[in-house]
Amino acid sequence: MTSLRSRRILHIANFGYKAKGVYLHAMAAKFSNGWTRAGHNVIPFSDRDIARWAGFFGHRKWGVGPANRILLEVARNTAPEIIALGHADVIAPETVAELRRMLPGVKVLQWNIDPIFKEDEASSHDNIRRVLSKIDVVDATFVTTPGAPLAPFALPGKIAAFIPNAVDPSIERYRIFANASPGHDIFFAAGSGRFTRFHCGQHRLVDDLASDLVNARPEVRYYWAGVLGAPLVFGPGYDEALNDCWGGLNISRRNDYYLYSSERIAHYAGNGLVTFIDRANGYQDLFDEDSLAFYSTEDELYEQIARLKRDEAARRAMAEKGWRRYHELFDAAILGQYMIDVVEGTHNPARYPWPTVYTG
Structure with missing residues (x-):
């Protein structure tokens, strides 16, 4: 099959259906929009909402197992080339490992926009733990703090990179x-x-x-x-x-x-x-x-x-x-393509005025 620049991306994140749409500026929506505007096909999977729908009496904790199984079915049916995880706490690392076995050659990234300050344990300790929980099954990790705070995620064979806070012209739409x-x-x-x-x-x-x-x-x-x-x-x-x-x-x-x-x-x-x-x-x-x-x-x-x-x-x-x-x-289209280029190993740091991949 001829290799195309366009990618099929399975985007697993919280798309906020429980909140009934009030989070209009959600980063998950911006990245999905950005990838679409950059020419990619995005398949959204709202892990927390699917767990609630699949759980007894709408309780998320009872739907975690079914949500992971549904994700495997979705991936089997759609065959993504890239899997993106955004604060996807419902999805187990073992499920991501199974996705990699199902889809040889798939690239997996995770993004996280919460703080990772070591000096601020109250706000950062749990977030660092969440990021590290999937570090063995992803190729690249993107967080909104560049430099030394990325060091815990820059393990051998793994990419740790800075991602700025994106804007999307359909979301940040005012002048x-x-x-x-x-x-x-x-x-x-x-x-x-x-x-x-x-x-x-x-x-x-x-x-x-x-x-x-x-x-x-x-x-x-x-x-x-x-x-x-x-x-x-x-x-x-x-x-x-x-x-x-x-x-x-x-x-x-x-x-x-x-x-x-x-x-x-x-x-x-x-x-x-x-x-x-x-x-x-x-x-x-x-x-x-x-x-x-x-x-x-x-x-x-x-x-x-x-x-x-x-x-x-x-x-x-x-x-x-x-x-x-x-x-x-x-712009989310620029940042979305940047994330793809980084996870696929084709990005050129000289194209970006901000720090990109952490190198120590």
Whole structure:
């Protein structure tokens, strides 16, 4: 059979049917869309949902075995050339090993967008364990932290690589910089205001960060979600909240790891918000100073917010430039093809301005 550039990809991830569609910005959907736009045939397999459907009384734990057996049937019927696992906790390593026996020559990758900071055991220990649980049966592992944190996954014969937070133009579909009169200024969402963040060189509670912002710049109209007692927002409500602001605070769990960020950076920059980001993240290596709002101290953050609130032309220009650059670098079609090239051993690091495969 003639070898074609197009690949058939079995994508095993959480596509969120239980949540009834509220996770509109899910990375699983972006990667599937990106592979499709890059010319590949994607077969989605929502492991957690299938386990629920197959389990007694809709309980996922009773459906784990059936979900693994169904996956083997799907693979047998579709004969994928690439299998991609995204946080596929329902699928056992033994099932992946059986897939490899069934499909000689298949390439298997896993992607993970949760933090892997050794210094932060509470948020990272379980995630590192989950990634390592399948390391023996995959060819390549992609995580959103480059450099030394990849070392545990770079075992002999295995590839460990950085994957940035993707944008997809059908998901990050807004040009918020074109909004003339938003109802608020600055957006920030967190799972809880009682979580800590390592920000500007120190550990801070999210609620304390927010309170200090309000005290330093009381004239700014903040849109909090999950912060200072404000409710979280999801689905279309999340998009509406972004569209009601001109800027977003990109404050991740840690802000001192090179190029690490939560996926909120894609939501903000990808939709055309001014994105405020700690210089310790290192994104100034990829973005000009007038495309993201960089700061090194919290006082500088306060000044940046005040300056851009006063200067509508400057903030709209910055937001548009950051939006264009983010889509240029991190479109899901580009990242999807990058993942295929890496797992197949054909990628050229010189094509990408970010660190790719970890080499020690």
